[in-house]
Amino acid sequence: MPQRTPTEPDARRRIPRTDTLLAAPEFVAAAEQSGADAVKAAIQRAQSAARAGRIAPEAVAAAALADLSDRHGRPTSLRRVVNATGVVLHTNLGRATLSPGAREAMTLAGGYCDVEFDLADGRRARRGRGTLDALAERLPEGTGTLVVNNGAAALALVAATLAVAAGRPEIVVSRGELVEIGDGFRIPELLESVGARLVEVGTTNRTHLRDYDAGIGPATGFVLKVHPSNFRVSGFTSSVPIAALAPLCRERDLPLVSDIGSGLLTPDPLLPHEPDATTTLTDGAAIVTASCDKLLGGPQGGLVVGEPATVERVRRHPLARAMRVDKTTLAALEASLRSPTPTHQALHADADTLRERAERLAAAVGSDPACVGLTVEVVRSDGAVGGGCAPEVPLPGWAVRVPQRLAEPLRTGRDTAVDGELPSVVGRLDDGALLLDVRCVTDSEIPLVARALAAACREQS
Known part of the structure; x- marks a missing residue:
């Protein structure tokens, strides 16, 4: 059994007491910022390290303060990431990056604001009216608008309102459109979770108008079209477009609901197979549901747009309150609707601009x-669109190719006296190398990526 050295008990007695440290001015100030419990826990961790011999007793105070700074010196545990993958809507990196205007709007809305208050007459007002008006301006005249907390919530709320609450819980949908969305969530399970029953028509690869006609019955609440945005079935296939399905639904006095997924509001020539809300409504859909944080380029949210009376029914359902978005989301969405978004700019970036950006990055790295x-x-x-959108559309661009061994230090980032705090840089592994695709790397981030590469090289030297 190891013997204690004669000096060990004395060293342990030199560990400062908890109450002594809590009374010191620097810890009193820390408690005001981080809370007394957090400060006490940091002190106790440092004392335990001293008792174990990992630090000297005289270093306990400094270690506790450093611990507090590391844990509570940042407003969030989230790390800034430079997206050098070439995937514009990278789900794991938060999908759409917000514009400077949207970020400023969120900061403004973080305090007290008139989100549901009329400053002119001092009375309650329609919640998020500026956002809803901005959305309506991007859609056909007279379109009703509602914003909820994500795209799945939008579709679930529509099902709860137009099918289950209406006493006609059946939803007619093509078998080829029963898709799985992110993280294992499936459209059928989502709809069934609110009490709806699916009536599947057609086959995986072919569905005809007569299949929908045969599937409609007295318990049908609505007919649903789902855009299978994250895959394509080719070959011997057939589907029924909105314009062909709408007359049948009008004849049967049923709403036609279309989940377009990506949130594209108007046609985009770059994405010819991606449905947009304007065309879908014009072709006869009563309701369109979509996400806000994909091609729309806004914060996470879900859209329910269409016939005003039908949208109002959805808004009045009790579940709508549970799916309501907060004031910062409303503010960011309004700003995203009223100005160009980083998503649009990245998707439509000029090839010559991307090459020049890659060359500047390579030159900055080579000169270090x-x-x-x-x-x-x-x-x-x-590159790729990402976010389950347009999987068949490549985005030709340019990247800087470096050895694969730099992927880990670039991804984890470093905080050193030489470089200061560096962001995480996430690239794409390709054929034994690391590609730093510059499509989503802004001009202001080029020097940061160059510094991060230099730090990674020093670490491995």
């Missing part, structure tokens, strides 16, 4: 002494 001998190449790179 820490990167001497590093193989750096500017290469062509096909």
Whole structure:
């Protein structure tokens, strides 16, 4: 059994007491910022480290303060990431990045604001009216609008209102459109969770108008079209477009609901197979549901747009309150609707601009002494839309190719006296190398990525 050294008991007695440290001015100030419980816990962790011999007793106070700074010095545990994957709507990185205007709007809305108050007459007002008006301006005249907390909520709320609450719980849908969305969630399970029953018509690859006609019965609440945005079935296929299905629904006095998924509001020539809300409504859909944080380029949210009276029915359902968005989301969405978004700019970035950006990054890396001998190449790179949108559409662009061994240190980032705090840089592994695709890397981020590469090189030298 190991013997204690004669000095060990004395060293432990030099560990400062908890109450002594709590009374020190620096810890009193820390408690005002982080709370007394957090400060006490940091002190106790430092004392335990001293008792275990990992730090000197005299270092307990400094270690506790450093611990507090690391845990509570940031407003959030989230880390900033430079998206060098080439995937514009990267779900794991938060999908659409917000515009400067949207970020400013969220900061404004973070305090007291007139989200549900009329400053002119001092009475309660329609919640998020500016956002709803901005949305209506981007859609056909007379379109009703509602915003909920995500795209899945929008569809579930419509099902709860137009099918279950109406006493006609059946929803007619093509078998080829029973898709699985992110993280294992499936459209059928989502709809069934609110009490709806699905009537599947057609086959996986072919569904005809007569199949919908045969599937409609006295318990049908509505007919549903779901855009299978994250996959395509090719070959011997057939589906019924909205314009062909709408007359049947009008004849049967049934709403036609279309879940377009991505939130594209008007046609985009870059994405010819991606449905948009304006065309879908014009072709005869009564209700369109979609996400806000995909091609719309806004914060996470869900849209319910269409016939005003039908949208109002959805808004009045009790579940709508549970799915309501907060004031910061409303503010960010309004700003995103009223100005160009980073999503749109990244999708439509000019190839020459992307090449020049990649060349600037490569030159900055090559001129840093820490990167001497590093193989750096500017290469062509096909990006992707991401977010389950337009999987068949490549986005030709440019990237900087560096050794794969740099992927981990770039991803984890470093906080050093030389570089200061560096963001995480996430690229794409390709054929034994790391590609830093610049499609979503802003001009202001180029120097940061270059510094991060230099830090990674120093770490591995």
